[in-house]
Amino acid sequence: MATGFVFHELYLWHNTWNWNQVFPPSLTVQPGTHAENPETKRRLRNLLEVSGILDHLVTIKPRRATVEELSRVHTPAHIARIREISDRGYGDASSLTPLGAGSYEIALLAAGGAIKAMEAVITGQVDNAYALIRPPGHHATADVGMGFCLFSNAAIAIRHAQQLHGLTRIATVDWDVHHGNGTQAIFYDDPSVLSISLHQDNLFPANSGAIAENGEGMGKGFNINVPLPPGSGPGAYAAAFERVVIPALARFKPELIVVPSGFDASGVDPMGRMLMNSSGYRRLARMLLDAARELCGGRLVMTHEGGYSEMYVPYCGLAVIEELCGHRTGVEDPWDQLMGQWGGMSAQPHQTAIIDQAAELVKNIN
Numbered sequence: 001m002a003t004g005f006v007f008h009e010l011y012l013w014h015n016t017w018n019w020n021q022v023f024p025p026s027l028t029v030q031p032g033t034h035a036e037n038p039e040t041k042r043r044l045r046n047l048l049e050v051s052g053i054l055d056h057l058v059t060i061k062p063r064r065a066t067v068e069e070l071s072r073v074h075t076p077a078h079i080a081r082i083r084e085i086s087d088r089g090y091g092d093a094s095s096l097t098p099l100g101a102g103s104y105e106i107a108l109l110a111a112g113g114a115i116k117a118m119e120a121v122i123t124g125q126v127d128n129a130y131a132l133i134r135p136p137g138h139h140a141t142a143d144v145g146m147g148f149c150l151f152s153n154a155a156i157a158i159r160h161a162q163q164l165h166g167l168t169r170i171a172t173v174d175w176d177v178h179h180g181n182g183t184q185a186i187f188y189d190d191p192s193v194l195s196i197s198l199h200q201d202n203l204f205p206a207n208s209g210a211i212a213e214n215g216e217g218m219g220k221g222f223n224i225n226v227p228l229p230p231g232s233g234p235g236a237y238a239a240a241f242e243r244v245v246i247p248a249l250a251r252f253k254p255e256l257i258v259v260p261s262g263f264d265a266s267g268v269d270p271m272g273r274m275l276m277n278s279s280g281y282r283r284l285a286r287m288l289l290d291a292a293r294e295l296c297g298g299r300l301v302m303t304h305e306g307g308y309s310e311m312y313v314p315y316c317g318l319a320v321i322e323e324l325c326g327h328r329t330g331v332e333d334p335w336d337q338l339m340g341q342w343g344g345m346s347a348q349p350h351q352t353a354i355i356d357q358a359a360e361l362v363k364n365i366n
């Protein structure tokens, strides 16, 4: 199995400042590092190197996306605004989304990294790919950046695949702990993209990601949300995959699957209240790989989103990438077994009740 890997040092130079995520800065609590800082991404990349798995991956060099490529998803006003803030040297894309000098160019490199990963999979250069890109993208809508996201990397890559490579049916499975509201909004009336998001119920954005948000117009039925209760662990996620995600993919029959991949559903993440561990993510990756092999020649592209535990994101990322390329490094996650013994790791009745409701949506895919 050939797995592509996208990374660039500049991804870590995107400056989110130390404003306690509040803009403008306030003199209330001592400023600290922004949650969306380079550290988790750098540490994941470092573990890939130290574990030796990088030698088993195919390096895919990113390029900057063009304004034309961005414009397939974003409005000219939004693109110009991000560029203006970046050229000025500091500012906030909306709320909670600070950027600094050069962030515009780095965001182009992130979107272009997603495009390059997509192209490598479509052309058969690799079987699947993981794009460790930054800034993230799944909260950005057509006309606004939010939730640490400037441009919608996954959506830009999907439009590229459709318009330049002729793909007609692409599915997204977003396992970031927050709702993939941007991806949902961009494809909400579009039946060519099945958007599935599993997330902590009503976490971020507020009042976003309910089961009732099922698409509109021609896209009715092609948006599925699984708003899991706080405290959901590997059992609930696996049940949601078995009963919602995999049946939905089987019904939709995508030509390629995109995973906006956040590791902030882990049991030790500061930004979420879920209980996933690395073996839980590994299992989800395995299920998606099996579905992709059955439905679309194994074509699977993951684009990095959130994940804020400096000590744990690397283990989750390594587990997923081990599954993608089929190579085990032998690196043990020292926390996996400990977390596996926590209470609530299996699917709980109040969690399966939500999954049951979401499962009803599968039949709406026509």
Ligand SMILES: [Zn+2]
Binding pocket: 176, 177, 178, 262, 264, 305, 306, 307
């Ligand atoms: Zn997130």
